[in-house]
Amino acid sequence: MSPSLETRDLTIRFGGHVAVDHVTCAFRPGELTAIVGPNGAGKTTYFNLISGQLRASDGAVLIEGEDVTRLSAPQRTRLGLGRAFQLTNLFPRLTVAENVRLAVQAEAGVHYDMLRPWRARGDLIDKADAVLDSVGLGAKRDLQAAALPHGDQRKLEVAMMMALEPKVYMFDEPTAGMSVDEVPVVLDLIARLKDDASKTILLVEHKMDVVRSLADRIIVLTNGQLVADGEPAAVIASPVVQEAYLGIAPGKAA
Amino acid sequence: MTLLSGDPSRGRALQILVTLVVIALVFAPFLFPGAKAMNTAAKTCVMILLVASYDVLLGYAGIVSFAHVMFFGVGAYGVGLALYGLGAGWGALFAGLGLAILLSLALALAIGLFSLRVQSIFFAMVTLAVAYAFNVLASQLSAFTGGEDGRSFKVPAVLQPGFRWLDHPLFGVQANGKLLSYYLVVFVVAAAFLVLLRIVNSPFGRVLQAIRENPFRAEALGYRIVFHRTIATCVSALGATLAGGLSALWLRYVGPDTALSFSIQVDVLVMVVVGGMGSLWGAVLGAALFVVAESYLQDGMGALAGLAANAGLPLLPALFDPHRWLLWLGLAFVLAVYFAPLGIVGALTPPEGKGRR
Structure with missing residues (x-):
């Protein structure tokens, strides 16, 4: 199926700092993609670039094949991009x-x-x-x-x-700051959205158990770069994630 | 209260108070005979429209503008100069009002589109500058506007005090053109007020409130907030222009003091805050309270000062001297803001109505 959302070489620089560095990625309907990475990896900045709160220094954002890089946030909203x-x-x-x-x-x-x-x-x-x-x-x-x-x-x-x-749902840490008994309600909401095969869901989340239970696919951002992309089990097990995200040196993983 | 708007004023006390003010204004010529009472009532009506249109901007859209009195002045000068220059006919009146409305819309559109993109403090400054420039312009173009002296003019014959439309008094009141003028003011203000009420309770009005609460979020939902703000500025300017036209028509005079003075702008601000921002009913109560206080506080204080002097009390006669009425009004305003920051409407609205914490 053709991607509902795509970023091509998406880049933003703040002075000399490259917060999001040439990220190329496509998201398809019916797929829930979790975006993980350490603090400051550029996850929220990546979201801001997609939803239009920030303008890209380089690269492009496409919604259903249409280049929206120059469009404002409300214009992107009207094209079907939803953001929490x-x-x-x-x-x-x-x-x-x-x-x-x-x-x-x-x-x-x-x-x-x-x-x-x-x-x-x-x-x-x-x-x-x-x-x-x-x-x-x-x-x-x-x-x-x-x-x-x-x-x-x-x-x-x-x-x-x-x-x-929206066609594309973007959740930025939906369970942050929630009490333990509130978390399942929100996760249940997201799981129900996932049942609708026409929806594309992007999720930034820190809690690995949440990611494991919900995600069809995980992409990993580190220092603004896309370093891993694939099935949850494979990505979580990959050395680059073990080292970069979970802080465990390769070889020492349990 | 639900007439045309579908949104009743909340709270029994508030409804009663608003009803009383409305009854008092509608029957003012019969309930309160005398020229002064009628002038006060007419001024109250005009102020209700001026304050309500300002509240659309300040209380609903959250936009601070100091140019509201300028739109009032445009309406007053439009009507006044047309009647002065073209003679006392309805054609001149409507031509003047029409031109004033066009000018107001153009100014509001320009101010809105050019400056509502920037932060609110800059918008406030821009409106201040434009209003000040307009004030200076009206004073300087004395050949056209009459300068500081303003212009006195004749109104259409049926509105002139000398016009008799009944040979005998009506319920003890002279059935003259002044009475017709008064009811023209009441009717236009009521109609315009109901239109404003309808606008603030429309889907568009809800978006204005959303923009006031969180412009960033409103934009994220897909609303083009610059357009909404600009339209609100235009609607508000139209209301003020109409109020200005009515004011000039009632006074049969237009000049900087009655139409463009910054003290009017300050009064309007006080009336909105005392009445309660974000509620058009607050405009009714704030305007009524303020204008009545302005007109009668001096009398009341004079009487008090006389009493105190007769009783031989020290200091009090000086404190209650009628010239010090602004001191007491100011004091009352400070206390009102301190104890009822949401104005009369806020104080009289039951807390459960909005789930207010």
Whole structure:
């Protein structure tokens, strides 16, 4: 199947520092790719380049074969790139339902409708409610987003991305800062998205057990370079990962 | 309160208060006879529209602009100079208002597209500079605008105080052109207010709130926030222009002090904050409270000072001297902001309504 997302020689330099160094990689529908690597390896920067928060110094980003390197982040969003942010990024003083409704509304292209009450758009409201129910936030729809516990805020973040119905889902450490009992809920959400063969999922994650259980494929970034790419078991076992990521010298691995 | 907007003001106390203000304004000529009361009521109506349109920008979109009074001035000068130059006809009135609206839209569009990309502090500075330039321009082009003296003009005949449309008084009030003028003001303000209410409660209005809360996230959802902000600036400018036109029509005079002064801008800011940012009902309450206080606080203080003087109390007569009314208004404002940072609306809204922490 043709890739839904591709990066070709994607590079960004900050002064003399090359944060992402000629990364060429293709992501296909129905595939969950975990991106791993030590802190500062350029994983989040790579995400920012793909979603358009940063502009590449070199190379290209393609969504379904279309070069989007020069497009802004909202333009890429409209082409089907969905992103959940590492730091929770919500509309804090709006209600949970309003947060999701705004995403639903954006997806429906209702940007400038100013002469109808929002309540008249029952279709948008129903869809937002359905998304909220699917992430288990239905009962909390009328709370302010800022009043939610951290785990629920992450779920809301995921709900907003799902409401955009993207072709490509990008999760940046979705379980970071979550309590132990909250983690499985979010992982379950991601696993359910994976069942939809038309979706491409990218996941930056530190927890190796999470990566093992979810990923179809792992790519490893170190110092901004793509150093390994393949089946989870093979990549985790490879010397380059053992050394670069897990900090175990080759030969000493258990 | 749900009329046309589908979004009621929350809280029983708030609804009662707003209803009282609306009733008082609609029946003002009959409830409060006298020229001063009628002037106060008309000014309140004009201010409600001016403050509500400012709140669309400040409270909903989170944009700080100091050019709001400039749009008010454009409306006032548009109507005033047209009636002054072309004679007291409806054609002149609508031509003046139409040109003012076009000029306001052009200015709002230019300010929005050129400066809403930058950080909010720069936008505030740009609006300040533009508004100041406009103020100087209006004073300097004295051959055209009347300079510091402004222009007095005649309004269409049916709106003139001398016009009688009934031979006998109506419920004890002269059925003259002034009464018609008042109801023209009330009607236009009510219509414009309801349109603004509809806009802020539309899907577009929700996007404005989202941009206020987190512009970065709104952009990430795919909204073109520069356009939304620019449209909000235009809508707000239109409201202010209309308010300015009504103000000039009511006063039958236009000049820098009544149409372009920065003290109006400051008053509007105070009214938005006292009423409650992010709620158009707050604009109604803030404007009503402020204008009434401005008009009657001096009387009340004069009476208090007289009482204190008669009772032979020291210091108090000086404190309550009517000339010191701004001191007390300022004090009341500081206390209001301190104890009710969300304004009257915030203080009267039940906390569970929004799940506010």
